Amino acid sequence: MMKNNLDYRASMLIAIALVAVIVMFFFPAIPQDRFYHEFADQREELGIKHFFNVVSNLPFILVGVLGVKTLLSVDRSKIVDVILPSYMLFFSGVALVGIGSIYYHLDPNNRTLIWDRLPMTLSFMSFFSVIVGEYISEEVASKLLYPLLLTGLASVFYWDYSELQGRGDLRLYGLVQFLPLLLLPLILMLYKPRFTHGWAYWIFFGLYGVAKAFEVADSPVYHWSYGISGHTLKHLLAALGCYVFLRQIAERHRLF
Secondary structure (H helix, E strand, O other): HHHHHHHHHHHHHHHHHHHHHHHHHHOOOOOOOOOOOOOOOOOOOEEEHHHHHHOOOHHHHHHHHHHHHHHHOOOHHHHHHHHHHHHHHHHHHHHHHHHHHHHHHHOOOHHHEEEEHHHHHHHHHHHHHHHHHHOOHHHHHHHHHHHHHHHHHHHHHHHHHHHHHOOOOOHHHHHHHHHHHHHHHHHHHOOOEEEEEOOOHHHHHHHHHHHHHHHHOOOHHHHHHOOOHHHHHHHHHHHHHHHHHHHHHHHEEEEE
């Protein structure tokens, strides 16, 4: 009975992923918005262009470094030891997101954007592996990690190549970013948590969702808040979500 139930849940997740991939091919190529790099906050401070969009990436670096340091000393009962590379790659990716985003925001254009997006896919895919390992199967998660990472990196390189060919296509990158956001909450609802503090994942998703909303509303937020842009808040909220995950690891206990 349990086996059938597990098979049903896994089959449903696989079916959703397959449908998403198939649907992607029915959409026309999605080029990079030519206005994407025109952020609301263009201020220069201390000789640094786009100052607030640049310095708001520092929390990513801090959280990423703290995450790696924590994993090197944390009680192994607080993590799934088999997928330690997934945890390490997530926090390493978070630190690299900060560095890559700083590089991008100093001179926003498609050529620098690639260094912002590459580490983001590293974090997206390794985090997905963590959730699979904690909730479904550590063996499956371990086997999925590197194919997931290659898919994420390939999505960015494909977008970059397509832009250079004059027919930019963000479809695969969009799938890599948003399909996990669809599957991960389902996994949390369908499977039993291995650790306490599972609610922290919902806070993580909530903060990321709000961060994306602020990203879309970059200019209106900048004008309404009298100086803090939506994109700057996006950085801060996304970094806060990563810190919530870090605190969860430090404070939780194994349930089984």
